[in-house]
Amino acid sequence: MTTSTQVPSERISLLRVLGPGHVWGLGVGIVLVGEYMGWNFSVGKGGMMAALIACWVAGLLYTCVAMIDSEVTSTVAAAGGQYAQAKHIVGPLMAFNVGLFLVFAYTMLEAANAWTLGYLVQTVSGMMGVTGPDGAALTVWDKPFVVLTIMFLAWLNYRGVHTSLTFNMVIAAIAFVAVIVLFLAVQPWSNDVLKHSEMMASKDGLLPYGWLGVVASLHFGLWYYLGIEGTTQAAEEVRSPARSLPLGTMTGMITLLLAATMTWFICAGLMPWEYLGTAATPMFDAARLTGSTPLMVLLFIGTVFATLASANGCINDASRAWFSMGRDRYLPEWFGAVHPVYRTPYRSIVFLVPLAVIFACFVPLDQIITFSILSGLLGYTFMAINVMMFRSKWPLGSINRGYVHPMHPLPAIVLLLLCAVTYFAVFLGYGSQLLAMMLFYIVASLWFHFHRYKYVRRGNQFTMQWPRPHGH
């Protein structure tokens, strides 16, 4: 196969139709489900106070991620996000791995969200007391709703990015407002509803496993913010990448820091740590504990919307990463096609549907979540190294940057240290999965190096109008 490029007379590209609000909706939409469920397993790992420490330490980690990402992606404005960054700054093998991290992190997260929606339908049917003809209680089958969630959102993404991300922005905003309404409804200024002093009366409730519990809780502490870096995948579809991406990402991060702290405060004042650490839907449970039916309905809608927004954003991001790799022939070029009417990477969207369905229907939820977290964590490790190389090869002033993150290299060093601690935390609970996943990426790297790289469009890889790197 030749690596030369034929230029057709007619070009089809992705449409630049998005604004900062869509970027906010993409980032917050992917993540906010983590406030509704998942974060509370950090309480089970280390207690109430460990979960709060994890919330803020992970918040620091992701603030570093958002700042670093905003600077690099405001310069490398291309679909594929961190994959395109790696291609320009580090090299092809790193780019291939980063592309896989992205696709697996988002596809697994999509599968987890679809599973959750199926579970919510089952919960509602249980609350309504669904019975069969003989009067016996029936359990509604969740799989049809899991598959429908994936199919509907894939169809929405297939039909166009503007519609799908406007949908995301609206439902993510409603889910965020629901958190604020619950926070105000429990009167955080008084002790009438929230009973923090009772819930944390014993030392066991605060740090039952000591400081090792704090480290272990970091694993699920990531859940508060996991996916905010997905905003970069919209780089080729926003009207003004240098302005919209940093603005959307940083406001998204501020939104999540507020939502995470409010979430912990509400739940820690209503539920004992033994229950909270294992609850499937802690925010919905918190609304139920207030005894208010309107709040229950609002938080149920918020939970459904947050889950839908997350799955929708994940389809958007995974398909852009897969598409970008196909376009550069890191994968078969067939995946690099754009729909001539809807202007979306339609083949990549369709190809990833069965993968998400298989994982959502046949793989245990904790395995899916762990695979997603680990892939994300590998991506964050790359980002810290990437930004150091970026500043070294193209120092400030050598190229135009839409945003310059402060105190370099401190955020990168902090990010690396926090990643190391989190790897240890994951190893404590899921050591075999961590090793199995490392083995998978090593095998994939060998395949790329010895087989796939000869098909890559090497001459077309570097698309940014930058000067030669410093020292070359």
Next chain:
Amino acid sequence: MSTFEMMEYGAWGLSAVLGLWMLFDMIRTDRSYSEDVLTSSREGEIEDKLDGAH
């Protein structure tokens, strides 16, 4: 048949319709345009037109 059972069948049916719609449209698109045109997108290109469905 309970409401939830009907919803289960409805979910399967709607999933099949959406999946088949995407497959049908993908095949029709692939047949209507050349592969060179469909894969002609290049990284970093800017197009500000708002025409086409979105």
